[in-house]
Amino acid sequence: MTDLLTAEMTTLDLPWEPDRARLRRERGARLRTTMADKGIDALILLANANVSYATGTTWPLSDAGRGNVERPVAVVLADDAQPHLFTPFVDDAAGELGLDADHLHGPTYLDLAEGVTAFGKVLADLVPGGATIAIDELTGAMHHDRTALLPDWPPRPASEVMSAVRLTKTTDELACLRRALWISEQAMAEIQADLVPGARQTDLTATYLHRVFDLGAEANVLDPIWQVMPKFQAELPWTVHGDIACPLISTERRLEKGDVLWVDSGISYQGFHSDFGRTWVVGEEPTARQQAQYERWAAINDAVVAVMRAGVAASDLTAAAAEVCGGERPWMDHFYLGHGLGLDSAEAPYVGTDLGDAYDHRLVLPAGTVIVLEPVVWDEGHSGYRSENVYVITEEGSVNLTDYPYAPYGD
């Protein structure tokens, strides 16, 4: 980790513009060190976020249907300072990444047998026989041709390396993240200021998309959620586990006065994803009962933040939250109390999942880890409250990267 997160830190002095060359250099060093530690000679990466991490390339992410075919792919060799990038966006990548020409390849089509064969030929030239290869994912066509591509089956998972290197963030990565959050927050402030009964959920999305692109977002990464939370759980869809159904897809439903809105969104800036979560009330001030929900939420959040510092176990966070609630776990059963954030909208570490307390006890969070806390207060008969804040864990405690008020509930 950088020297940024020192014991005295209470705020982070992040640059407005990340230093992209330094970002790539620091990631490359981490990757190769970790590959050496794990005894992995070559990484083949297909997942969008892993390719971005390994090469520094970012692009406006498309719908998954198109993204599966127009897909940049990375090959990283432990003894080569430069990654190999196969991309349909060669001209963009050439200008921004500083890769040697022999490391920048045209697009590869791994969904198709002929594409896999061609990729296999290039791979055979890059990776010496007998090398230990790890991979994150295979297309169906790669799975079919696996004996030619990957001599050892099942292959080593690339997550052995990628989870380790992506866990803590560098200064420049945090700068990207902060900028992504800022873009999202600016757009949300305008929407909240104009929030009136009669607007459709999709109208809010229209304004949101317009503003985030104007403000410099590379892409939208989540169809924004403006979920109207009813008073009673029974008014929500049936669920497999008996907990509340959330998040539900936005539609052309029109908002009404007094609707409690759970808002959730994410955009990307230079590959980094934002996460925004707040509760709003349409056209009204919260009732005293709703205000009390927020205060309970704040007490839970404060209790977790109070124990959050480098070296804390995930189970310490869940215990702090549960203690405020008499032992009940104040988050949705199908999610978690908190999750990581970076090149994916939700990524490791996950705190408070169905992996259980023993897993959370072993999960220790180092300085530089980003955690999005999303406790939930459900008050049957009176709806509920949910907000999200993005924290960076430091030696001394944590720093809240989210800069958005709790209006109309609090400041």
Add this chain to the structure above:
Amino acid sequence: MATEALPDPPALRRGRRRRLLDAMEAHDLDVLVLGRVANIRYASGVPILWNAGTRPFGPGCIVVRATDEVFLLSTWDEGVPEEIPHDHLYGITWNPMNYVSLLEDIAASARPHRVGTDAMSPLFAQLLPMAFGEAEIVDAGPALRAARRTKTSEEIKAIRAAIDVAEDALAVAVGELRSGGTERELTASFMDAMASLGITTPATQDVVRVTSPGAATEPRGGRTVREGDLVSFDAGVVADGYAGEVGRTWPADLDEASPAVLDLYRRSDELWDRLLDACRPGAPASALLDAYVAAGEPLPATPVARGIGLGFDDPVIVRDLPETAAAETLDPGVVLVVTGVVSESAVGSIVTHEVILITPEGPEMLTSSPFWHREHAGAPS
């Protein structure tokens, strides 16, 4: 889009399910384990919350051929059709052994010999044999492509509806084109217009490119449009799961084009005459590559044609996959996005995307957005 998230219409679901089961039978697959969003929607008919980018492989949907059952990863029943009962839904889990238990239960009654998946990961390469025992785990790609590559009439209806949104949103963005604006502002206009039409999910977010020389020195997305610049728009949306797309290139603030620009539009028209001629029912898809060669235009590195439906489909016709192109036939019911690109280094590029349905009688153009050069006096028609 409606005011609640609904399952796909019954006729659409029935038509797809029939094709999927037929393809499973033809490819001798007893069970499908699907992880890709488009395949999950094809099999289940359930709308899925949209995220940008690829998703890691995991069992999002399981299809059992013998009983025509679908099991679905969905923590709630919103948008779930009647043929998928509550006990066939399973929730999100972080513990992979929960997937093994689920698949073991399915395997215990289905007793499959061959299980097909649409992708694979090192983790599931270990877990699937644990769940399915002796069954062979194979690539379901050929079966899925066989089902999806030609479209039912209900699917074509859905594609047409998506194209309508893409074309209306494109018209708004083109209306905002003027020198001094940026790629990003035009993209913002497109996204706003799309969402205002009730569709909030783009197929691509690489919407606007200034193609004229000099633009490439500025970072992608932030390039400023100058008078006379050729600006290409790739307008793609995903409406009710189906992609609709159209692409046009317009010059900024230009009433009268230079001879060089007019010549580029002429070359584009000549290329398109040949591309349309190649879209004959029964023709090899490689005819589309040949059209570029015959027109004397260099083939781009990206696909000149690709199937469209729930995202990308077969065929994918691209310069670097000549055998694939030669083996593919343009059968009636195939819906293609065909791309025409012509470039001149001193001028820029004209990029055009059209959606073409192959019918028994010939190609039917599903896109109808206007072209600059056919709208303006002094331009060739």
